[in-house]
Every structure is written in structure tokens, then in C-alpha cells.
Amino acid sequence: MEQAKAGDRLTRGDLQAARQWHIDEAEALNEALAAAPDVTTMGKISDRQTELTNMAGRLNIASIELAIGEAKISAEHLNSAIAQAKKVIDRVAEVKAKLELLGSVLDFFAAVLTGSGTKIFAGAVQLASDLKAADTA
Amino acid sequence: MRILLRASLVAVALSLSACADFKVVKQFAGETTGMTVAVKEELSAIAALCNDAADLRLLLAESGVGNVAPQQESKKICREETEKVIAYQAVTTDVLELYAKTLLAMVDDSNFGLEASIASTGNKLGALKTKDGALIDAKKVGAITKVLSLLTDVIVQRQREEGIRRLVAAGPDLIANAQEIKRFLQIEYQGRVTRAQALANGGVAMLGTSGPLATNEPIRAAELRRALEIQMSALGRRTADGPVPKQLIAALDDWIALVPEFQRDALKRDPQALIQRIRDFGKKAGEAREAVEAAF
Numbered sequence: 001m002e003q004a005k006a007g008d009r010l011t012r013g014d015l016q017a018a019r020q021w022h023i024d025e026a027e028a029l030n031e032a033l034a035a036a037p038d039v040t041t042m043g044k045i046s047d048r049q050t051e052l053t054n055m056a057g058r059l060n061i062a063s064i065e066l067a068i069g070e071a072k073i074s075a076e077h078l079n080s081a082i083a084q085a086k087k088v089i090d091r092v093a094e095v096k097a098k099l100e101l102l103g104s105v106l107d108f109f110a111a112v113l114t115g116s117g118t119k120i121f122a123g124a125v126q127l128a129s130d131l132k133a134a135d136t137a
Numbered sequence: 138m139r140i141l142l143r144a145s146l147v148a149v150a151l152s153l154s155a156c157a158d159f160k161v162v163k164q165f166a167g168e169t170t171g172m173t174v175a176v177k178e179e180l181s182a183i184a185a186l187c188n189d190a191a192d193l194r195l196l197l198a199e200s201g202v203g204n205v206a207p208q209q210e211s212k213k214i215c216r217e218e219t220e221k222v223i224a225y226q227a228v229t230t231d232v233l234e235l236y237a238k239t240l241l242a243m244v245d246d247s248n249f250g251l252e253a254s255i256a257s258t259g260n261k262l263g264a265l266k267t268k269d270g271a272l273i274d275a276k277k278v279g280a281i282t283k284v285l286s287l288l289t290d291v292i293v294q295r296q297r298e299e300g301i302r303r304l305v306a307a308g309p310d311l312i313a314n315a316q317e318i319k320r321f322l323q324i325e326y327q328g329r330v331t332r333a334q335a336l337a338n339g340g341v342a343m344l345g346t347s348g349p350l351a352t353n354e355p356i357r358a359a360e361l362r363r364a365l366e367i368q369m370s371a372l373g374r375r376t377a378d379g380p381v382p383k384q385l386i387a388a389l390d391d392w393i394a395l396v397p398e399f400q401r402d403a404l405k406r407d408p409q410a411l412i413q414r415i416r417d418f419g420k421k422a423g424e425a426r427e428a429v430e431a432a433f
Binding site for chain 1: 194197198201202203204207208210211214215217218221222324325328329331332335336338339341342343345348349350353
């Protein structure tokens with residue numbers, strides 16, 4: 001993979017699809033929120049929903065400088081990760097399992113925010129593993 | 138004697154034409170200020186709406202529904218957006234407002250406090266650049282800085298007619314500032330609106346009449362639902378199709394189109410077409426202000 005040079009960054013435009021995905025997934029939790037049987041379950045869903053909107057907020061104003069010499073991450077890489085995640089998450093009906101997978105994606109994007117190609121790559125590997133485990137469960 | 142009479146008649150004619158031209162300059166400055174007031178009101182509104190959405194979810198968390206940490210983080214993000222992104226837009230808008238005020242000051246031959254206001258806006262811009270240089274595009278900052286330098290120069294030189302001429306000619310940099318505000322309204326602003334909407338919609342889902350919160354505390358749930366309805370109404374007017382950004386962008390677009398006409402005709406004798414054109418723009422600026430005021 002190409003290495004990032006000085007000045008390479010992920011712009012807000014690069015992150016737009018990722019931002020929108022986080023908002024869409026947050027909104028998609030409203031059905032589960034409305035149907036939550038108790039306050040504890042509602043609380044867990046609410047936390048995850050807010051975490052998704054928080055990440056969307058971070059991606060709304062981000063301009064992420066990529067670590068020089070590490071893997072150069074592009075919008076295409078991120079959008080591909082989201083597409084894979086969406087495929088699996090959309091198939092998961094159980095709320096608890098869905099929340100866990102959304103958490104995996106949030107962890108990946110936390111790595112993206114660092115700009116470190118090494119961390120992002122490691123995050124992508126972990127996310128792929130989590131998605132595969134969920135898909136075969 | 139005849140030559141002297143003719144010369145003084147010409148001087149009177151010129152001065153009369155100059156007065157008429159400066160009336161147009163004043164008119165343009167006044168309507169520009171109307172537009173910047175609308176933008177600044179909306180910047181305050183969108184800052185507050187983010188906090189309101191986050192506050193309600195924090196209230197629920199503090200009442201035992203989920204954890205406080207993500208909600209506090211949500212408020213922190215609102216604050217950071219306000220300090221970085223909205224603060225930059227406020228400076229961009231201030232620059233256009235100061236331009237209008239400087240035009241007025243030159244026409245009226247007064248400049249009370251303008252030097253200090255211009256310097257203050259320059260300092261705010263400088264602080265933004267230092268906080269997070271990567272967020273602020275060097276080219277965009279250049280357009281702001283050039284206008285501020287021009288305003289300072291014109292005020293300091295205190296040459297009325299020359300100053301007005303220079304200000305009238307400052308088209309491209311002014312347009313760049315207006316385009317930046319428009320871009321913000323189409324992009325980051327919408328990001329803020331959709332995030333606040335997602336939080337508010339979640340609140341509605343949590344407070345549904347058949348849910349555990351409404352069952353346990355029906356009166357409180359009903360109060361919070363009413364607060365949410367107000368939030369959602371305000372946010373609904375701010376979506377991409379909503380009246381607030383639509384009217385603000387329409388006013389900005391019209392102003393951007395007007396600037397070259399103003400540059401071309403402002404100092405001509407009796408520019409009737411320009412006078413009407415500025416009136417038409419004034420209506421758009423008024424509609425933008427009304428949309429902002431009706432949305433809160």
C-alpha cells in the first residue's frame with residue numbers, strides 16, 4: 001500500500017459517506033429504542049445511538065492528517081469498510097448483537113480519527129474479523 | 138466670467154452626482170448589513186440547537202437512562218464545533234458586516250470604533266488559525282485578511298472619495314467570503330442539523346407513550362416530549378429543504394450576483410437600475426431574516 005506523505009489528509013469530503021452512515025445507523029436504532037422493554041435496555045441503545053452521532057459530529061468537522069510513512073488511507077478504503085459493515089449489520093436482527101457490531105465500527109473510526117495508517121489498518125483487520133464472526137454466527 | 142460660472146456649475150453637478158452615487162452606496166451597505174444580521178442570528182441559533190438536543194439526552198442519562206459519558210461527549214462536540222467551525226463562519230460574516238459599516242462610515246465621514254472592531258475581528262481570525270490550522274483553508278483566510286487590510290487602510294487614510302472607490306472595487310474578496318458562508322450552510326451546518334435531529338428523534342422514541350419512561354413518569358415524559366417537539370420543529374426548518382438555509386442561501390446568492398453590478402454602477406450618475414436591484418436584494422435579505430426569526 002502507498003505510504004502517506006507530508007500534507008496527505010482525509011478531508012471532510014472524504015469522510016462524508018462515513019458521516020452519513022453513522023447518522024443513518026443512529027436513526028435506525030429508533031425502532032429498537034421505542035420498543036425497549038425496560039430502562040436498562042433503552043439505556044444501552046441510547047448510549048450507542050449517541051456514540052454514533054458523536055462520531056458523525058467528529059467526522060463533520062474533521063480534517064485528518066495522515067501519519068507520514070504509514071499506510072495512506074483513502075476515502076475508498078473507508079467506504080469499502082462501511083459497505084461491508086452495512087451488509088452484515090443489516091442482516092442482524094438481535095439488538096444486542098447489532099449494538100456490538102456498531103461498536104466495532106465505532107472502534108475502527110476511532111482509529112481513523114488518529115490518522116495513523118498502522119492503527120487504521122489494524123482496526124480494519126479487527127472489524128473484518130468481528131463482521132465475519134457475526135456473519136457466520 | 139463665463140468659464141468660472143461653467144466651472145462652478147460643473148462642480149455642483151459633480152457633487153450632486155456624487156451625493157446620488159453615495160446614496161446608492163449607503164443603500165447597498167444597509168441591505169448588506171441586513172443580510173449579515175440574518176446570518177449571525179442563525180449561527181447563534183444553530184449553536185444553541187446542538188446544545189439543546191444534547192442537553193435533553195444528558196438529562197435522561199442523569200435520570201438513569203444509559204450512561205452520562207456519551208452524552209457529555211456529545212455536548213463537548215457541540216462546543217468544539219462552535220469554537221472551531223461556527224466561530225470561523227462568524228468571523229467571515231463579521232468581515233462582510235464590517236465592510237458594510239466601513240462603507241457607511243466613509244459616506245457619512247465618521248468611523249467611530251471601526252478600527253477597534255476591525256482589529257478585534259483580525260485577532261479572532263488569528264486565534265482560530267492557531268487553534269487548528271488544518272481546519273482553516275489558507276486561501277479562504279487570505280480573502281478575509283485582504284478585506285480586513287483594505288478596511289483598516291481606508292479608515293486610517295481617511296480619504297473619503299478614494300476610500301469609497303476602493304471599497305466599491307473590492308468585489309472578488311467579498312464574494313469569496315460570501316461563498317464560504319454559503320458553503321458552510323450547505324455542508325457543515327447540515328451535518329450539525331442532522332446530528333441534532335438524530336438525537337431528538339431518539340429522544341422521541343425513548344419518551345413514547347407506551348414506553349417504560351412514560352409508564353414510570355408520565356408527566357415528566359409528557360413535558361420532555363413537548364420540549365422535543367419544539368426542538369424538532371426548529372430543526373425541521375433547518376434541513377437542506379428547509380426555509381432557513383434556503384432563504385439565507387438565496388440572499389447570499391443574490392448578493393454575490395449583485396456585487397459586480399454594484400462595482401460597475403455604484404459611482405455612476407443616477408444608477409436607477411442598480412437602486413432597484415439593491416431594493417430587490419433587500420427583500421431577499423428581509424425574507425432570510427424572517428425565516429430565521431420564525432424558526433426559533
